[in-house]
Amino acid sequence: MTTSTVELVGKASALLQSSQAERALELLAPHASDKQDDVVYLQTFGEALLENNQVETAYQVLIRGCELDPEAEHGTEKFLYLGQIIGGVDGLNYIDAGLTRLESQLKCIEDDSITPDAALVELGKIYSTKNSIASYLIKKLNQGIFAKIEIWMTDLCMEPEAESQCDNLITSSLKWDPENPEAWSLLASIRISQQRSADAQEALVKAWSLFQIKKTTLEDAASKSQQPGHSDESGDFDVNMEYAELLQPLLTLAKLAIESELYEIAISASSGSQDINESLLESYYYEGLACLLQAKKLHVAANKSGEDYREIQLSSSTDEEAQSFLEDARIALTHGFKLCQGDASEMDEEVAAQVNELLNEVGGPLMSELLPKRGGAEEYEGWEEDIESDEE
Structure with missing residues (x-):
């Protein structure tokens, strides 16, 4: 890898890690013709294309990289990406090629007598200890799994060995990292598909416990970075990235918790995701839905009606706890409604429709939540017209 490629890939990787995929692609694209045989460049270029939803072009770039580096000596990511794009048996084969190299690199870390490959040498320039390199490799292994x-x-899913393969793979993942909350969440997803409800709930409780620990640890680290005299900018960047990466796993956990009727976990996970990004409609939908379902469940239990609580319509309840959850649902859904008044091109139309449907069920948006804050009317002008048009 030439010095120019080192600099180019380094800058592009930093942009990708900071969610600036468009800028990374703009930086890499002009070099596509003169670096078509540069494996490391192709791997990063393929990632940038994927992040910009140019899947077909990414496929061509990544498959070229895999052909030039069939043993993944210069990086495994291209095999993992390509496997996910292709899917099926062929996709599994590409992912396995990456996993084989990752396991070999872990073995190399454990046994100093093994000569490291080029990719491992590069990792040694980034991470200062064996443990930190091993943690990185295990994280990549789990992504592939x-x-x-x-x-x-x-x-x-229709193959006869699908269930046993999933069981073996998730067992392997938890062996590599038993404290990985995403692995426990995925275990719950597998158990849901197997209709093993109690096991799914147990895995979700464990996942949420580990997510809480991880989130709190990262928040504490971020807080310390703000203290006078702190100067580890590289470490701060890693903490911020890891914190941002919790967003989608938390939303997935909330969705699975709703499916498993663990509504309070779903509410907490959705709320936790809003600490990371308060402008994501999906989080308010999951929170509102979980609050509403919990209210229905409590209402039916209090009235001993024997109905399926999920099938009833409920806008108010004489049960105080159920009424409290109804009010929380209305607040969450109103926040979602406010987001729906923004840029429609960035909204998931299906989620927006579900938010509005649930909001109508609980009595419509709360005016107190829609009113602009004192001194900030210009930030949300026309809110009255928005409400009227929605009702129409």
Whole structure:
């Protein structure tokens, strides 16, 4: 890898890690013709294309990289990405090629007598200790394992060995990292598909406990970075990235918790995701839905009606606890409603429709939540017209 490629890939990787995929692609694209045989460049270029939803072009770039580096000596990511794009049995084969190299690199870390490959040498320039390199490799291993599980649960779900493959893979993941909350969440997803409700709930409780620990640890680290005299900018960046990466896993946990009727976990996970990004409609939908379902469940239990609580309509309840959850649902859904008044091009139309449907069920948006804050009327002008048009 030439010096120019080192600099180019380094800058592009930093942009990708800071969610600036468009800028990374703008930086890399002009070099596509003169670096078509540069494996490391192709791997990063393929990632940038994927992040910009240019899947077909990314496929061509990544498959070229895999052909030039069939043993993944210069990085495994291209095999993991390509496997996810292709799916099916062929996708599994590409992912396995990456996993084989990752396991070899872990073995190399454990045994100093093994000569490290080029990718491991580069990792040694980034991470200062064996433990930190091993943690990085295990994280990559789990990403590959998760991708394989997804293929078995979708493309190959009708194969007779699909269930046993998923069980073996998630067991392997938890062996590598038993404290990984995403692995426990994925275990819950597998158990839900197997209709093992009690096991799914147990896994979700464990996942939420580990997510809480991880989130709190990262928040504490971020707080310390603000203290006078702190100067570890590289470490701060890693903490911020890891914190941002909790967003989607928390939303997935909330969705699975709703499916498993663990509504209070779903509410907490949704609320926790809003600490990371308060402008994501999905989080308010899950929170509102979980609050509403919990209210219905409590209402039916209090009235001993024997109805299926999920099938009833409920806008108020004489049960105080149920009424409290109803009010929380209305607040969450009103926040979602406010987001729906923003840029429609960035909204998931299906989620927006579900938010409005649930909001109508609980009595419509709360005016107190829609009123602009004192001194900030210009930030949300026309809110009255928005409400009227929605009602129409």
